[in-house]
Amino acid sequence: MMNGPHIFRDFDNAIRTLKDEVLLMASLTRQNLERATRSLLDRDIELSRVVIGDDSEVDDLEIRVDQTGMEILVRHHPMASDLRLVISSMKISTCLERISDHAVNIAKRSKKICRGPELQEVALIEPLYVLADNLLRDAMISFTDQNLELAEGLKARDKELDRMHKTLIASLSERLESSGGMAESLLHLIFVIRSLERIGDLAVNIGEDAVFLGSAQDIRHSSKKVTKENPAPSDE
Numbered sequence: 001m002m003n004g005p006h007i008f009r010d011f012d013n014a015i016r017t018l019k020d021e022v023l024l025m026a027s028l029t030r031q032n033l034e035r036a037t038r039s040l041l042d043r044d045i046e047l048s049r050v051v052i053g054d055d056s057e058v059d060d061l062e063i064r065v066d067q068t069g070m071e072i073l074v075r076h077h078p079m080a081s082d083l084r085l086v087i088s089s090m091k092i093s094t095c096l097e098r099i100s101d102h103a104v105n106i107a108k109r110s111k112k113i114c115r116g117p118e119l120q121e122v123a124l125i126e127p128l129y130v131l132a133d134n135l136l137r138d139a140m141i142s143f144t145d146q147n148l149e150l151a152e153g154l155k156a157r158d159k160e161l162d163r164m165h166k167t168l169i170a171s172l173s174e175r176l177e178s179s180g181g182m183a184e185s186l187l188h189l190i191f192v193i194r195s196l197e198r199i200g201d202l203a204v205n206i207g208e209d210a211v212f213l214g215s216a217q218d219i220r221h222s223s224k225k226v227t228k229e230n231p232a233p234s235d236e
Helices: 011-041 045-076 080-114 120-145 148-152 154-176 180-215
Strands: none
Touching: 011 045, 011 080, 011 120, 045 080, 080 120, 080 180, 120 148, 120 154, 120 180, 148 154, 148 180, 154 180
16 A cells, blocks of 8 residues: 655655656566566466566556656756656656556466466467566666667567567467367467567667657657767757
Protein backbone atom coordinates (compact mmCIF):
# COMPACT_ATOMS: atom_id res chain seq x y z
CA MET A 1 0.00 0.00 0.00
CA MET A 2 1.36 3.44 -0.96
CA ASN A 3 1.90 6.25 1.46
CA GLY A 4 0.50 9.71 0.71
CA PRO A 5 2.07 11.92 -1.97
CA HIS A 6 5.45 13.49 -1.37
CA ILE A 7 5.72 17.19 -0.61
CA PHE A 8 9.13 18.29 -1.90
CA ARG A 9 10.45 21.73 -1.09
CA ASP A 10 13.98 20.92 -2.20
CA PHE A 11 14.39 20.50 -5.96
CA ASP A 12 17.48 18.27 -5.82
CA ASN A 13 15.78 15.90 -3.38
CA ALA A 14 12.73 15.72 -5.63
CA ILE A 15 14.80 14.89 -8.71
CA ARG A 16 16.81 12.29 -6.81
CA THR A 17 13.62 10.66 -5.55
CA LEU A 18 12.16 10.58 -9.05
CA LYS A 19 15.25 8.81 -10.42
CA ASP A 20 15.24 6.34 -7.53
CA GLU A 21 11.58 5.49 -8.09
CA VAL A 22 12.13 4.81 -11.79
CA LEU A 23 15.18 2.65 -11.09
CA LEU A 24 13.33 0.66 -8.42
CA MET A 25 10.46 0.18 -10.82
CA ALA A 26 12.85 -1.10 -13.49
CA SER A 27 14.46 -3.52 -11.04
CA LEU A 28 11.10 -4.96 -9.95
CA THR A 29 9.94 -5.20 -13.56
CA ARG A 30 13.01 -7.16 -14.64
CA GLN A 31 12.59 -9.39 -11.60
CA ASN A 32 8.97 -10.09 -12.53
CA LEU A 33 9.96 -10.91 -16.09
CA GLU A 34 12.76 -13.23 -14.98
CA ARG A 35 10.52 -15.06 -12.51
CA ALA A 36 7.67 -15.40 -14.99
CA THR A 37 9.97 -16.93 -17.59
CA ARG A 38 11.64 -19.16 -15.02
CA SER A 39 8.24 -20.38 -13.81
CA LEU A 40 7.53 -21.59 -17.33
CA LEU A 41 10.93 -23.13 -18.00
CA ASP A 42 11.02 -24.86 -14.59
CA ARG A 43 7.29 -25.71 -14.46
CA ASP A 44 7.02 -23.80 -11.19
CA ILE A 45 3.40 -22.77 -10.65
CA GLU A 46 4.12 -21.20 -7.27
CA LEU A 47 6.66 -18.83 -8.85
CA SER A 48 4.07 -17.73 -11.40
CA ARG A 49 1.72 -16.86 -8.53
CA VAL A 50 4.45 -14.72 -6.97
CA VAL A 51 4.77 -12.72 -10.19
CA ILE A 52 1.03 -12.12 -10.39
CA GLY A 53 0.95 -10.96 -6.77
CA ASP A 54 4.00 -8.71 -7.04
CA ASP A 55 2.73 -6.77 -10.04
CA SER A 56 0.83 -4.40 -7.74
CA GLU A 57 4.17 -3.00 -6.51
CA VAL A 58 5.02 -1.93 -10.05
CA ASP A 59 1.56 -0.41 -10.49
CA ASP A 60 1.99 1.55 -7.28
CA LEU A 61 5.38 2.83 -8.37
CA GLU A 62 3.97 4.06 -11.69
CA ILE A 63 1.48 6.14 -9.74
CA ARG A 64 4.27 7.32 -7.43
CA VAL A 65 6.46 8.41 -10.36
CA ASP A 66 3.55 10.36 -11.83
CA GLN A 67 2.87 12.03 -8.47
CA THR A 68 6.52 12.96 -8.01
CA GLY A 69 6.86 14.19 -11.58
CA MET A 70 3.74 16.32 -11.39
CA GLU A 71 4.81 17.84 -8.09
CA ILE A 72 8.18 18.78 -9.58
CA LEU A 73 6.46 20.40 -12.56
CA VAL A 74 4.00 22.36 -10.40
CA ARG A 75 6.30 23.39 -7.56
CA HIS A 76 9.67 23.82 -9.24
CA HIS A 77 8.92 24.64 -12.90
CA PRO A 78 12.01 22.82 -14.24
CA MET A 79 13.63 23.96 -17.48
CA ALA A 80 15.67 22.35 -20.25
CA SER A 81 17.37 19.07 -19.24
CA ASP A 82 15.55 18.92 -15.89
CA LEU A 83 12.21 19.23 -17.64
CA ARG A 84 13.21 16.50 -20.08
CA LEU A 85 14.21 14.28 -17.16
CA VAL A 86 10.77 14.60 -15.58
CA ILE A 87 8.96 13.95 -18.87
CA SER A 88 11.20 11.01 -19.77
CA SER A 89 10.86 9.46 -16.33
CA MET A 90 7.08 9.57 -16.47
CA LYS A 91 7.02 8.06 -19.97
CA ILE A 92 9.50 5.34 -19.02
CA SER A 93 7.43 4.40 -15.98
CA THR A 94 4.49 3.79 -18.30
CA CYS A 95 6.63 1.48 -20.46
CA LEU A 96 7.86 -0.38 -17.39
CA GLU A 97 4.31 -0.88 -16.13
CA ARG A 98 3.33 -2.34 -19.50
CA ILE A 99 6.37 -4.65 -19.47
CA SER A 100 5.39 -5.87 -16.01
CA ASP A 101 1.87 -6.51 -17.34
CA HIS A 102 3.43 -8.69 -20.06
CA ALA A 103 5.37 -10.54 -17.35
CA VAL A 104 2.06 -11.20 -15.58
CA ASN A 105 0.60 -12.46 -18.84
CA ILE A 106 3.55 -14.84 -19.21
CA ALA A 107 3.03 -16.02 -15.61
CA LYS A 108 -0.67 -16.66 -16.21
CA ARG A 109 0.05 -18.59 -19.38
CA SER A 110 2.77 -20.48 -17.51
CA LYS A 111 0.26 -21.66 -14.90
CA LYS A 112 -1.99 -23.04 -17.60
CA ILE A 113 0.83 -24.73 -19.50
CA CYS A 114 2.30 -26.24 -16.34
CA ARG A 115 -1.02 -27.82 -15.38
CA GLY A 116 -0.95 -29.87 -18.57
CA PRO A 117 1.50 -32.47 -19.90
CA GLU A 118 5.10 -31.34 -20.26
CA LEU A 119 5.59 -29.27 -23.41
CA GLN A 120 9.03 -29.67 -24.94
CA GLU A 121 8.65 -26.53 -27.07
CA VAL A 122 8.77 -24.38 -23.92
CA ALA A 123 12.58 -24.47 -24.05
CA LEU A 124 12.47 -22.53 -27.32
CA ILE A 125 11.48 -19.30 -25.55
CA GLU A 126 14.71 -18.92 -23.55
CA PRO A 127 16.74 -17.18 -26.30
CA LEU A 128 13.88 -14.72 -26.84
CA TYR A 129 13.70 -13.99 -23.13
CA VAL A 130 17.47 -13.42 -22.92
CA LEU A 131 17.37 -10.96 -25.81
CA ALA A 132 14.29 -9.13 -24.50
CA ASP A 133 15.78 -8.85 -21.00
CA ASN A 134 19.11 -7.60 -22.39
CA LEU A 135 17.27 -4.94 -24.39
CA LEU A 136 15.44 -3.83 -21.25
CA ARG A 137 18.64 -3.80 -19.20
CA ASP A 138 20.51 -1.73 -21.78
CA ALA A 139 17.57 0.61 -22.27
CA MET A 140 17.69 1.47 -18.58
CA ILE A 141 21.48 1.84 -18.67
CA SER A 142 21.14 4.24 -21.59
CA PHE A 143 18.67 6.25 -19.49
CA THR A 144 20.69 6.37 -16.29
CA ASP A 145 24.04 6.99 -18.04
CA GLN A 146 22.59 9.09 -20.88
CA ASN A 147 24.38 6.74 -23.27
CA LEU A 148 22.98 7.81 -26.64
CA GLU A 149 24.95 5.27 -28.65
CA LEU A 150 23.61 2.40 -26.57
CA ALA A 151 20.06 3.78 -26.80
CA GLU A 152 20.20 4.19 -30.56
CA GLY A 153 21.50 0.64 -31.03
CA LEU A 154 18.44 -0.90 -29.40
CA LYS A 155 16.25 -0.67 -32.49
CA ALA A 156 18.63 -2.75 -34.63
CA ARG A 157 18.93 -5.35 -31.88
CA ASP A 158 15.16 -5.49 -31.54
CA LYS A 159 14.94 -6.50 -35.21
CA GLU A 160 16.69 -9.75 -34.27
CA LEU A 161 14.04 -10.36 -31.60
CA ASP A 162 11.35 -9.66 -34.19
CA ARG A 163 12.96 -12.18 -36.55
CA MET A 164 13.15 -14.85 -33.85
CA HIS A 165 9.55 -14.14 -32.87
CA LYS A 166 8.29 -14.48 -36.44
CA THR A 167 10.21 -17.71 -37.07
CA LEU A 168 9.08 -19.33 -33.85
CA ILE A 169 5.43 -18.31 -34.28
CA ALA A 170 5.42 -19.83 -37.76
CA SER A 171 6.97 -23.06 -36.47
CA LEU A 172 4.55 -23.43 -33.56
CA SER A 173 1.58 -22.60 -35.77
CA GLU A 174 2.52 -25.49 -38.04
CA ARG A 175 2.79 -27.83 -35.06
CA LEU A 176 -0.74 -26.90 -33.98
CA GLU A 177 -2.16 -28.87 -36.90
CA SER A 178 -0.78 -32.15 -35.59
CA SER A 179 -0.49 -31.37 -31.88
CA GLY A 180 -3.33 -33.54 -30.66
CA GLY A 181 -4.06 -32.71 -27.04
CA MET A 182 -1.24 -30.15 -26.83
CA ALA A 183 -2.95 -27.51 -28.96
CA GLU A 184 -4.11 -25.40 -26.01
CA SER A 185 -0.65 -25.34 -24.44
CA LEU A 186 0.93 -24.42 -27.77
CA LEU A 187 -1.50 -21.51 -28.13
CA HIS A 188 -0.56 -20.27 -24.66
CA LEU A 189 3.10 -20.53 -25.63
CA ILE A 190 2.47 -18.47 -28.77
CA PHE A 191 1.00 -15.71 -26.60
CA VAL A 192 4.07 -15.89 -24.34
CA ILE A 193 6.30 -15.37 -27.38
CA ARG A 194 4.22 -12.39 -28.46
CA SER A 195 4.62 -10.83 -25.03
CA LEU A 196 8.40 -11.20 -25.23
CA GLU A 197 8.37 -9.50 -28.64
CA ARG A 198 6.31 -6.60 -27.25
CA ILE A 199 8.75 -6.24 -24.35
CA GLY A 200 11.50 -5.65 -26.90
CA ASP A 201 9.42 -2.91 -28.53
CA LEU A 202 8.85 -1.25 -25.16
CA ALA A 203 12.57 -1.40 -24.39
CA VAL A 204 13.20 0.45 -27.66
CA ASN A 205 10.68 3.07 -26.54
CA ILE A 206 12.65 3.55 -23.33
CA GLY A 207 15.79 4.00 -25.40
CA GLU A 208 14.04 6.67 -27.45
CA ASP A 209 13.15 8.49 -24.24
CA ALA A 210 16.79 8.25 -23.19
CA VAL A 211 17.82 9.92 -26.46
CA PHE A 212 15.27 12.67 -25.84
CA LEU A 213 16.69 13.19 -22.37
CA GLY A 214 20.30 13.35 -23.54
CA SER A 215 19.93 15.28 -26.80
CA ALA A 216 16.50 16.97 -26.80
CA GLN A 217 15.66 15.14 -30.04
CA ASP A 218 12.61 12.98 -30.66
CA ILE A 219 13.72 9.99 -32.76
CA ARG A 220 10.55 7.92 -32.47
CA HIS A 221 9.74 8.24 -36.18
CA SER A 222 13.14 9.23 -37.49
CA SER A 223 16.20 7.41 -38.79
CA LYS A 224 18.46 10.38 -38.05
CA LYS A 225 21.44 9.52 -35.90
CA VAL A 226 21.97 11.53 -32.74
CA THR A 227 25.23 11.49 -30.80
CA LYS A 228 26.79 13.51 -28.04
CA GLU A 229 29.34 14.74 -30.56
CA ASN A 230 26.55 16.00 -32.83
CA PRO A 231 23.68 16.89 -30.51
CA ALA A 232 20.55 18.85 -31.16
CA PRO A 233 20.76 22.62 -30.59
CA SER A 234 20.91 23.36 -26.89
CA ASP A 235 17.78 24.59 -25.15
CA GLU A 236 19.67 25.59 -22.05
